[in-house]
Amino acid sequence: MQASRTSYDVVIVGGAVVGSSTAYFLATNPDFTGSVLVIEKDWTYQRCATALSSSSIRHQFSNAINVKVSQFGTEFIRNFKENVAVDEDTPEIGFHENGYLFLAGDERGAEVLRRNHETQVACGADVSLLDPEKLAKRFPWLNVDGLTLGSTGERGEGWFDSVGLMQGFRKKARSLGVEYIEDELVAVNRRGDQVVSVTTKGGQTIGCGTMVNTSGTNGRHVARMAGLDIPVEPRRRSLFVVDCRTPLEGRVGLTIDPTGVFFRPEGKFYLMGTYPKHDPEVDPNDFEVMHEEFEEEIWPTLANRVPAFEAIKVVNSWAGHYDYCTLDHNVILGPHTEVKNFLFANGFSGHGLQQSPAMGRGLSELITYGGFRTVDLSPFGYERVAANRPFLEDAVI
Template sequence: MQIDTTPNQSSYDVVIIGGAMMGASVAWFLANHPGFDGSVLVVERDPGYELSSTAHSNSCIRQQFTQPINVQVSQFGADYLRNFRQYMGGDPDVPDLHMQSFGYLYLAATAEGEQVLRAAQAMQAAEGAGTQILTSEMLAEKFPFYNLDGIRVGSHNPVDEGYFDGGSMFDWWRRKAKSAGVEFIRNEVTGISRAAGHITGVVLADGSRVGAGHVVNAAGPRAGLVAQMAGVSLPVEPRKRYTFVFEAARPLAVDLPLTVDPSGVHVRSDGKYYMAGCPPHEDPAVAPDDFIADHSLWEEKVWPAIAERIPQFDALKLMQSWVGHYAYNTLDQNAILGPHPEVGNFMLINGFSGHGLQQSPAMGRGLAEWIVSGCYETLDLSPFAYDRIAAGQPLLEQAII
């Protein structure tokens, strides 16, 4: 499909930098907000989204977080997925979104790890999540295929946890936003104009300037670079994360929960195959276009961990693998959302550190509400405000994989 490279107008009420999942979410929720009748431009440098975090996502959702606000965000996300057609206006062409709810299973091998899981489970249960702590004996009875040597407890929640069709949600947000008048172009923002603590517009790759009432930084792993253009600092950097899809010679007779092993490797069912992931041996910031893979990771780290935890997986065939990027918040691995305190019309939706896809319904809705009314109208997302970054006071999320 042909995508324009030149905007139709010289200025817009909202310019969104980045058209992947977060940018599309903000665009749709703005277009759907009853109090908004302005113009929106989405500028995307890679409209095929081949290098985006969205394209490389494993498309999972969970409520097993260590911060209550993240549990609440995912609870709305699960409701949104279950009722996607209704949230999209009841259009019969909008599909029902498939969600496979086999749950996450976090395993703890140390007393400290057990304490973290027990504290998180108590908080999650207070928020209405179905998380349960399972002793090693309970784990052995429920999941007899695990080798539980050294495992003290597990934390499991099979309710509204698993993976979902994030691709369809992304596609329909863009479709509906376009039909509502949102303009998407293929171009790159190379500069941001600022005067007296206020963003006045953006500069595109061809040197043209576009005025803006609000500018939204939805640039994923490139968010730090975009923030620099606006003259502000953002602790968000690209970090590599690996995904491996494999076939088991002796597959399990039941779905495998997304198992988060103490080794740092996680693995789950993926149809007739299985999907595993992990960070690299070392985890530095990388260039946003660096997708070079360390092919030793599968043989040296991932396969041994999987075969150790699930002896039935002693014979595996790697089908495919890829490298994606987390937009990693180095302060606390949590989202940064809302206006920048020094540049009030520069809006942030950044730093999700691997859980952005599942949080995109609540985050896009919340930022759209703020742009329209200057506050969060539904779920209070103020814990994610930039203020904590400036103060160096982390809202630490410990359940990052």
Template sequence: MQSTDVVIVGGAAIGSAAAYFLAAQLDFKGTVRVLEQDFSYARSATALSAASIRHQFSTPENIRMSQFGTQFIRQIADYLAVDGEVPEVGFHEGGYLFLASEAGQGVLQANHSVQRGLGVDVALLTPAQLQARFAWLSVQGLSAGSLGLSGEGWLDAYGLMQGFRRKAISLGVRYQQARVVGVQRQGRRVQQLSLDDGSTISCGVVINAAGTGARALAHSAGIALPVQSRKRCVFYFTSPAQLPYCPLVIDPSGAYFRPEGPGFICGISPPESDDPECFDFEVQHSLFDEVLWPILAARVSGFEAARVQRAWAGHYDVNTLDHNVILGAHPDIDNLLFANGFSGHGMQQSPAVGRALAELVVYGGYRTLDLSALGWQRVMDRRPLLEVNVV
């Protein structure tokens, strides 16, 4: 049997961020191994994400995590350069624009107060101000908009993940392509993991960074993790419309679009009542024709001529309690740390969560950003820490 101090299950954005922060932590002297079932990452949420970062959340912890995310990405050379080579993540600080109808204006304003209190560079705009700033936008039915002025935007999520991974490897982390099929637990401790090749590995600490595979892993350790896999489709389209200074726009309907290369990407989350657990990767093409296109065409003149060029489907790991990550150890197990249930905002949180996991392993508590509100206790108590700004 092999033995490692820290085993991370899942080597995409979260697992690789944790691996990097652990290996870079001077107070950590142990060994780290990342077990990843598919080195192509083709089905990981990280590779399939819309790769955007915003500070406009309702939960203070989410805001702070994304603020660190921006700082990290801006200074990526200081963190992730290997032999002078800096990961290319193409960060474009284009901002987010949340639009609200009269019904949503109160929530927008409440979020604005929380965000401003935490130093978010965000402005509330009236419909007239929106129109003056974005001539291409139809302000019909709008009461207000919230525009991120700096720190928000989009990047290459796969590039960020590979940057974490490459740096972690350069610092001595071992990556192994293997699927974890079983967790052997004795009392309050995980003793070993079983792999799909029949081998086992004993470990001091295990980090569950398995995305939509996290619930099965937790189940194997006797823990019920309230995370479901929910399909999200992304459509890339081109349009004759020219949209200067286009941010990532979120319509009051929940539909979003943003520039991507010479075109745009867009998507929308279905209503909770019509969002079953799902593991297939089939694109719902009717979603664009029947739901997205009418919304886009009404919001931007020129988008009525939008042509879908390609589309893909990925999965959010949705925390069904409150749409926020479940972070840290379960009260019943001392050496199994969770980082699951990101509900569509995990890529941008990967630097903060990776750092947090490293602190939990090395110090047994948070040193930089206190994320204890995101721990298991709220799940056990059925006390949601609800994030209302879910896209």
């Protein structure tokens, strides 16, 4: 597929949820009047992180900026149909606002929840701390043995249709003049400290005023095409959908055991997994499911935490990837310190889907105004990478 022009004001490399959010916010910003091209190598999106994620959003972070970023994400999702409406076929994305439930198994973990709770409440998040007695009363399906504290989101947290969000961004952006092509980047062409063009596998060399790297687990590869580097690597995560003989009664949120193993409802089933703490860097094209992780860690842990899960059967499974920032588990966002028209949006470490509305808006502000106008996202900038100065996020699942 060929681009219709030889040059664009903005070229976005990667058309999944973060790239399409950036395109959407540029297209809907009345102060931006430039041309935008999105290059996506696979329009089926079957193996993008967006489609293979756990499709959730939370306000329970340790870092105040991450709380504010996801609060905007919730606001956008709640008003999704109005935000992306093109015609009567605008999809529902089914926001299940059941909250997250973080559990602590010792006093150290409880102190982390208390500290994070102070940050979250200061940002206006509706989050409650529950001692074991309150946990048992509110969640009768939960085994509270060994727990010291729980933290649950009362509003604004839950799960939704991840592909629906991405397609909503994409459809609206295209309706407003953003051009998408299905092709793969093979070169980023620089002249000194400027990116001047990109070359695709299809044989086109396309000029660009600004390039945005939203290519997920290929983000470091794309950066290296420009002679740049970032501390981001693909980490595999396997997810399992199970049928439970005895359905859980009452409210069931996305529940995170102190070990990091988690589950949430998925229709009449349950989705289970753990964060990629064991797996080293992997080939971004490796989608082999780690079934041994389910048998040896996920099932035993959750059968102890939720007695009903002693009798479950796996009905589906898949593997996806985090673009994992090894510096501090936070996204690298904004321009390179020397190559100013190369913008990063890489290293989301599992938060990209829920952060996509705010990050797309922030990138559009950088491109249009030269700085952030809503939430100040500058602490996520590349400068911290150059200085080896982590901007930590502790609550990674």
